[in-house]
Amino acid sequence: MTSTRETFQVAPLSRTLMIIEVTLPIILVVLGIYHGFMQTLYRAGVIQSSSFAGLNYYQGLTLHGVINAVVLTTFFGVAFGNAVMQFYLRRPLIGWVHATSTGMMVVGTLIAAVPMLLGLADVLYTFYPPLKAHPAFYIGATLLVVGSWVAFAGWIPLLRSWMQENPGRPLPLAVMGMLVTFIIWFLCTIPLAIEVLFMLIPWSLGWVDSINIPMARTLFWFFGHPLVYFWLLPAYVIYYTILPKEAGGKLYSAYAARLAFLLFLIFSIPVGLHHQYTEPGFDRFWKGVHALLTFGVAIPSFMTAFTLAASLEYAGVRRGAKGLFGWIGRLPWFDGERPLVAYSLAGLLIFIMGGLTGLVNASYNLNQTIHNTGFISGHFHMTVGGPVFLIILGMSLELFSQLTGKPIRGRGWNVAVPYLWMMGIYLFSPAMMVGGLLGQPRRTNMGLSYLDPSSPHFRLDWVVTSYLAAIGGAVMFLAFLIYIGVWIATIAAPAQQSAGELYFSTAESLHPDATTTSIVARLRPWLAIAIILILVSYWMPLQQALRTPENAPPYSPDNPTPLVQVRK
Amino acid sequence: MDRVEKITLMMASGLLGLFFLALLAAAKLQGINVPPCLPPDVKPFSEGRVDTLPDGRRQLFYVARMWRFEPEVVEVPVNKPVDIFLSAADVTHGFYVSWTNTNLMAIPGTVNAYTLKLEKPGVYPIICHEYCGSAHQNMVAYLVAK
Numbered sequence: 001m002t003s004t005r006e007t008f009q010v011a012p013l014s015r016t017l018m019i020i021e022v023t024l025p026i027i028l029v030v031l032g033i034y035h036g037f038m039q040t041l042y043r044a045g046v047i048q049s050s051s052f053a054g055l056n057y058y059q060g061l062t063l064h065g066v067i068n069a070v071v072l073t074t075f076f077g078v079a080f081g082n083a084v085m086q087f088y089l090r091r092p093l094i095g096w097v098h099a100t101s102t103g104m105m106v107v108g109t110l111i112a113a114v115p116m117l118l119g120l121a122d123v124l125y126t127f128y129p130p131l132k133a134h135p136a137f138y139i140g141a142t143l144l145v146v147g148s149w150v151a152f153a154g155w156i157p158l159l160r161s162w163m164q165e166n167p168g169r170p171l172p173l174a175v176m177g178m179l180v181t182f183i184i185w186f187l188c189t190i191p192l193a194i195e196v197l198f199m200l201i202p203w204s205l206g207w208v209d210s211i212n213i214p215m216a217r218t219l220f221w222f223f224g225h226p227l228v229y230f231w232l233l234p235a236y237v238i239y240y241t242i243l244p245k246e247a248g249g250k251l252y253s254a255y256a257a258r259l260a261f262l263l264f265l266i267f268s269i270p271v272g273l274h275h276q277y278t279e280p281g282f283d284r285f286w287k288g289v290h291a292l293l294t295f296g297v298a299i300p301s302f303m304t305a306f307t308l309a310a311s312l313e314y315a316g317v318r319r320g321a322k323g324l325f326g327w328i329g330r331l332p333w334f335d336g337e338r339p340l341v342a343y344s345l346a347g348l349l350i351f352i353m354g355g356l357t358g359l360v361n362a363s364y365n366l367n368q369t370i371h372n373t374g375f376i377s378g379h380f381h382m383t384v385g386g387p388v389f390l391i392i393l394g395m396s397l398e399l400f401s402q403l404t405g406k407p408i409r410g411r412g413w414n415v416a417v418p419y420l421w422m423m424g425i426y427l428f429s430p431a432m433m434v435g436g437l438l439g440q441p442r443r444t445n446m447g448l449s450y451l452d453p454s455s456p457h458f459r460l461d462w463v464v465t466s467y468l469a470a471i472g473g474a475v476m477f478l479a480f481l482i483y484i485g486v487w488i489a490t491i492a493a494p495a496q497q498s499a500g501e502l503y504f505s506t507a508e509s510l511h512p513d514a515t516t517t518s519i520v521a522r523l524r525p526w527l528a529i530a531i532i533l534i535l536v537s538y539w540m541p542l543q544q545a546l547r548t549p550e551n552a553p554p555y556s557p558d559n560p561t562p563l564v565q566v567r568k
Numbered sequence: 569m570d571r572v573e574k575i576t577l578m579m580a581s582g583l584l585g586l587f588f589l590a591l592l593a594a595a596k597l598q599g600i601n602v603p604p605c606l607p608p609d610v611k612p613f614s615e616g617r618v619d620t621l622p623d624g625r626r627q628l629f630y631v632a633r634m635w636r637f638e639p640e641v642v643e644v645p646v647n648k649p650v651d652i653f654l655s656a657a658d659v660t661h662g663f664y665v666s667w668t669n670t671n672l673m674a675i676p677g678t679v680n681a682y683t684l685k686l687e688k689p690g691v692y693p694i695i696c697h698e699y700c701g702s703a704h705q706n707m708v709a710y711l712v713a714k
């Protein structure tokens with residue numbers, strides 16, 4: 001480490017807590033990814049049974065969704081947010097708040113893990129009622145979320161004091177990005193909390209015998225779409241701040257970056273009905289409104305695509321590129337000293353298709369052909385399983401290395417991981433999507449029926465795509481194993497630099513950044529628009545969900561008789 | 569903001585606007601739409617049946633339950649509109665008529681509806697595509713178009 005870089009020394013307590021925040025989820029993800037690969041084998045009919053090695057298909061699928069898409073992403077959002085706040089605001093976290101938050105998240109995860117591992121919560125990561133999980137599943141998940149709220153609350157005093165000391169400066173871009181991320185997260189976890197605390201937990205404990213299912217689903221998706229932006233925005237922060245610098249250039253425009261974050265703030269929540277197009281009970285008009293707003297949330301992603309391409313082009317030209325496309329060849333694709341470039345670029349290449357297929361899903365009536373088919377799983381492995389996952393992998397290792405003072409080992413292997421993953425994805429996802437267009441359902445252990453030649457439901461037309469998906473899955477699995485190898489090598493090596501020194505390289509803006517008076521440097525007006533849009537878009541759908549004629553009692557996933565007899 | 573950026577922003581918004589108009593056109597002109605909202609006095613039913621209206625139009629009332637559809641095999645005329653109504657008797661299920669746009673959720677406490685027209689004779693599997701418990705993968709019914 002050169003001494004000219006301005007690092008931030010993390011206090012010992014926070015350092016330990018942050019090491020837990022990055023390593024615990026990576027350990028759990030080993031199980032999550034293992035079962036991802038197994039799913040492709042079941043779905044290709046290579047495994048024709050309800051469970052393998054003691055793990056049932058749907059139990060494993062629950063673990064896959066919960067660990068990869070909820071536990072990993074929430075821990076990472078908090079860990080990275082903690083790092084960003086400390087480094088850019090140059091202030092330590094408040095120890096007891098940090099300890100409370102990490103403690104709640106860890107305990108919540110463990111509490112939820114027990115019923116999942118015992119097979120008492122085979123309800124998938126969306127836990128749609130009236131399938132019922134053990135109450136500990138909901139309680140653990142609640143603790144995890146509330147722990148992340150506590151982390152967010154702990155940043156506010158730091159932000160306040162920074163703003164007082166720096167009245168003439170807009171928030172550093174990374175700080176603003178993480179702040180927007182967590183405002184979205186806080187707003188959208190409120191409906192989730194209502195669903196879980198007032199509907200699911202009392203019902204799973206037997207205190208009420210039936211609940212309104214469309215209402216529960218609407219509250220869930222009120223949360224569920226912004227959730228995906230909670231996954232994605234930390235990656236965007238890294239794309240906007242670290243990537244242009246590490247690639248050797250500048251950020252094309254920090255002003256546009258701020259605007260993009262603010263557009264996410266207003267558009268990412270009032271769109272949840274796009275997961276409910278095929279459900280009864282809501283007017284087509286409101287489904288259409290949510291479709292339109294979903295197109296709105298595509299605008300900041302288009303902007304990001306432009307800004308990043310322009311920034312990378314600038315970097316390439318600075319590195320001596322000629323011609324229209326020469327910059328592509330000049331980027332440090334495989335530089336083992338800058339692994340985040342490799343993770344970012346591979347992620348972006350995946351995200352091109354992830355974003356475009358997302359537009360397909362959002363497209364109201366077009367969704368009729370693909371809803372709940374393999375197309376959807378193909379799509380979101382190119383978003384959450386693409387840029388989001390790769391950035392999490394790359395940055396978690398980087399944070400671990402900085403927090404422990406151990407340099408990353410196996411640097412060549414490390415930069416091979418994202419590209420190998422990308423190749424796997426580009427086999428897996430198209431195969432899943434074509435399969436989906438041929439009618440393959442998602443969330444289905446197809447090896448027991450559709451892909452079993454001796455079953456009356458056997459579908460010959462689904463064989464090729466399922467096998468291709470399994471091959472893609474194997475490549476992804478291999479990439480992940482290499483990544484774990486890099487971690488183990490890194491852990492095993494001795495520390496060589498002082499532990500707990502945070503450093504993020506940060507790109508300057510090529511075009512002028514905002515000033516404190518610019519509209520993109522102020523949060524309040526945008527927050528107000530966000531809340532108005534939420535109220536407008538959800539007021540009627542919630543009323544309509546309330547009108548559901550009948551409530552439903554709880555069911556266990558392996559028995560058609562309700563767990564409670566409802567008195568009528 | 570830089571001029572190029574403004575142009576990009578306009579182009580992206582314009583393109584999306586165009587896409588949205590295309591969707592509306594498909595809905596209004598071609599009648600390809602999402603399921604409608606039935607009036608709240610339409611109560612869920614718990615027995616599947618096939619009705620034929622006086623004008624000959626077929627109406628199918630499906631009940632999705634762990635882990636079968638009722639009725640299981642139904643014959644329908646080719647190239648004639650058929651109304652489908654769908655209720656769930658226990659948990660949430662899916663209802664996807666292979667190779668068509670008939671893609672519905674069966675939500676407890678509600679009735680879903682769609683109009684289907686099969687253009688080619690043949691056997692169309694109806695697949696439950698929402699996880700509904702341990703035997704979800706066996707939940708299939710068939711439409712036979714003649």
Ligand code: HEM
Binds near residue numbers: 036038384
């Ligand atoms: C080796 C890597 C992976 C493979 C082979 C894989 C495979 C699969 C497959 C086949 C499904 C569909 C199963 C079904 O619907 O029946 C699935 C679902 C899913 N995967 Fe992955 N996956 C991998 C990694 C990931 C990662 C890294 C993430 C997120 C960070 C992720 C998130 C999800 C989610 C959220 C679902 C949906 C679960 C549900 O429907 O309840 N996967 N995966």
Ligand SMILES: [Cu+2]
Binds near residue numbers: 225274
């Ligand atoms: Cu969504």
Ligand SMILES: [Cu+2]
Binds near residue numbers: 634635662707
């Ligand atoms: Cu079902």
